[in-house]
Amino acid sequence: MKQILVFIALFISVFCVSSQSDDEPVVFTTEVEKLSDSEYNLILKADIHEGWHVYSQYTAEGGSLPSEFTYKRAGEDYELLGKTTESETIVEYSDIFEVDETFFKDRAVFTQRIKLLDPNVRQIDVNLFYQVCKEVCIPVEVDFSFVLDGGSAVKADQQVDERSAAMAASLQLGLKNKHLLQGDGETSAEASGLWMVFALGFLGGLIALLTPCVFPMIPLTVSFFTKHSQHKAKGIANALLYGFFIVLIYFLLSLPFHLFDSVDSQILNTISTNVWLNVVFFVVFVFFAFSFFGYYELTLPSSWANRMDAASAKIGGGIGIFFMAVTLAIVSFSCTGPILGGLLGSTVLEEGDVATKLSVGMTGFGLALALPFALFALFPAWLNSLPKSGGWMNTVKVVLGFLELALALKFLSNADMVGNWGILKREVFLGVWIVLFVLLTLYLFGIFRFPHEGPKEKIALPRRLTGVLSAAFSVYLILGLANISNLKLLSGFPPPAFYSLFETESDCPLGLDCYKDFDEGVAHAKEVNKPILLDFTGWACVNCRKMEENVWSEADIYSILKDDYVLISLYIDDRKELPEAEQFDFKFESGRVKRIETVGEKWGTFQTVNFNAASQPYYVLLSPDLEILNTAVQYTDSDTYRLWLEQGLERFEATKALTAK
Structure with a gap:
């Protein structure tokens, strides 16, 4: 989670890094130094491109990831004499992680002394995991083979046995045409899919506007721009720039996910269908849901918001407005975080170019969040028509909490089907959803309340209408469970009909x-x-x-x-x-x-x-x-x-x- 949060404070730099060339930021060369008939120094040299840095093996815990060496067959073919030593490092305090970090700039040299246990060994295979950073950090894993004959090491060329080669060959088809x-x-369907993701993101942003973390900030922020500018046009321009930066921030948040696509063509599919990752998503969404129910509040460190706010006041101008937008993103996290998590989760459930869809969805979310600030700056009289903050915003959060629980169940269902557990069959899944939406209906009609809620108020018409919709959806689910309706509106969410408690043909x-x-x-x-x-x-x-x-x-x-x-x-x-x-x-x-x-x-x-x-x-x-x-x-x-x-x-x-x- 820390690694993800780092991007919030570094949006501009992330954008710059994402547009750079595809050159490798670190270039390795290797040497083998013979000390005796049985002892050698394995030397790995790293030339680090300007602006990038690589972390030491011994950087402080709680900060960026250290370099890690894995010496294959150590203890069998050879033994390690001492630890891997390093060339000169730089130590600097990290404001993000609040620890002293140790890293290399420009050049790094790692040396490991070994003693052969088997005199016939001529090659030492080594795996290196390291993190290379230029504001944004990229984890990298690479294999080397050190040849003990005075030659240079090369990346390990893995071989397969004859049986594996034959079985692999059988996978390749002689396709014609x-x-x-x-x-x-x-296709038009793919294009419409992107528009659908954008619409979902936009809807999520509109919902976020109704939460108590965001809604009260609209008149305050717009008033600040209109009152603290010498000219009305200047105030409007600043408010529009503020809105643009909000959109930019949420778009930039999605850029790191594009890095996954460049690593492996199947990596996002592997991630989205991983059993234990789906279980983790389930737990996280349940955690989000109970925060919306009011049992606790999710917040980012207050020092982050204070620093961003201080930066905006000190710097001023366009950059100052950017930091104001970052401040909004941080202080509203307790409400927007779970909604963004839902957007991320629903995007991961989709197929195809997940990273692009996430960028489109995040842009839609940011646009919906930014629109009120721009519109009310253009038409300040509209501020008088805004409803007052009140208990209705808590109702919005509770409804979102129930929706988070429903989405959480989808991730548990994925883990169940992929893992062949057979626990959450179609009937069980629908039964739990029915219970959730019946409870939501009862809450909306005031039949039960959460313990921490204030005095009971008169149920407003919008809440009643939402209750009717929830009740109708509950009936729809019950009809689907009884096989009276086909639940086509929910296609893809419940398990397929053949994944049933009952024997199917x-x-x-x-x-x-x-x-x-x-x-x-x-x-x-x-x-x-x-x-x-x-x-x-x-x-x-x-x-x-x-x-x-x-x-x-x-x-x-x-x-x-x-x-x-x-x-x-x-x-x-x-x-x-x-x-x-x-x-x-x-x-x-x-x-x-x-x-x-x-x-x-x-x-x-x-x-x-x-x-x-x-x-x-x-x-x-x-x-x-x-x-x-x-x-x-x-x-x-x-x-x-x-x-x-x-x-x-x-x-x-x-x-x-x-x-x-």
Whole structure:
């Protein structure tokens, strides 16, 4: 959490760093110094680009991350003589972490003395984890091999055995017409998805405006700009600049997430479907919810706000206004933090370019938060029409608390399905949601109250209307639990229908016949001479459930899937461990070696190497002899999907006719 909070005080620098070139900020060279027949010095030198710095192994706890060396097979092939020594370091006090930090600038040299236990050893493999910083910090992990013959060390070139190489080769398909996979760019559904994320962020910002941390600041801040400027135009310009900085701050908060995308094509998918990370999200959202219920308050250190406020008063001008905007972000954190957490959580549940969607959503949030300051500066008379602060703002927080609990359950559901625990089945999930929204309804109608709330007041009309909506939603959930309604409005949130307490005819979507092993599905397709719908999906994939429940369920599409295609559904986030005989090492073209231990890792690698894709849902049409029949598609609308399926069938029939001749 500390690492994330650091970005709040360093927004401008983050923006500058994000736009720099892709050059490596640290360049390593290595040497091996022979001391005797059995003793050597392993020397690692780091040239650090101007403005960057790398932290020492011995920097103080509670600050930035130290460098860490892992000497592979130490104690077996060789022993370490003493600790890894370092060249001269710099010690400076960190205002952010309030500790003395030790780091290198320009150059660093690490030296480790070793003694061989096995005289036949000619190479020492070493792993280095370090943090390189230029206001924003980037964690890096790199492997080296020190060659004990006077040569230079090189990055470790990992090898795989013959069995792993053979199993890896079996994952790569001899696809025909592979050029057809490439579509025409961004689909309308993808574009509309970004607008939807923006709208959700904007809505979150509007809700944040109604909280007691933000609402009272609107007239105070606008009055400050209009009264403390010599000219009215100047006051309006300053207020508009203040609003712009609010938008900029929330946009910049999303930039660090783009770093993940540059590390590994599957890393965000791996993060979003990690069992224990989903459990952590569940706990965090429950914690957020009870803060909204008023049992405690989340605040950032008051010293942060004081420093930002002092900076704004001292500096003045545009930069001073920027620090005022930072102050707003800090002091309003107890209300905006949980809402931003909900935005982050809902974005992580989405598929595709998560970092871009988060940036779009955060921009929408900042825009909604900034609009009142700009509008009321332009039209100060409107301030008279603002409602007074009061108990209604506490009602807003409580409603948000119940919504946080409902969202928290989705993360626990993800962990349950990905981990194959079988605890939170569809009926249990819906039952808990029903209880939550019934309790919310009772609260809105004043039937129960939280212990710390003030005197009971007359229930206002907006609160009653919200209570009616909550009651209606509770009834909707009850009808869905009883299978009277299909809950299409919630597609992707409850577990799929086949993940049930009761035995179902099929463990495939909508009761369709499907194969969960590629080779078995292809064998069946050859037997019945039908084309294949290859469905890369996931247990925790919201858009996959939306496609299945809203698109596949259309009568004409369902009949095509049932009668004309062989469905192969491969779950990328399935954490079920492969039998030991089926586990292997896969070596990518870059030289990176990945251990394939679970079903999901196997099919995720299969998708990457054959289709150069890592998102879900991802659909491919194939003939039984692995000819591509149409472009690959992802989340889309019913009409587009239906046409796509029909075009695939037409191409398959045309290919069959040519073969028959």
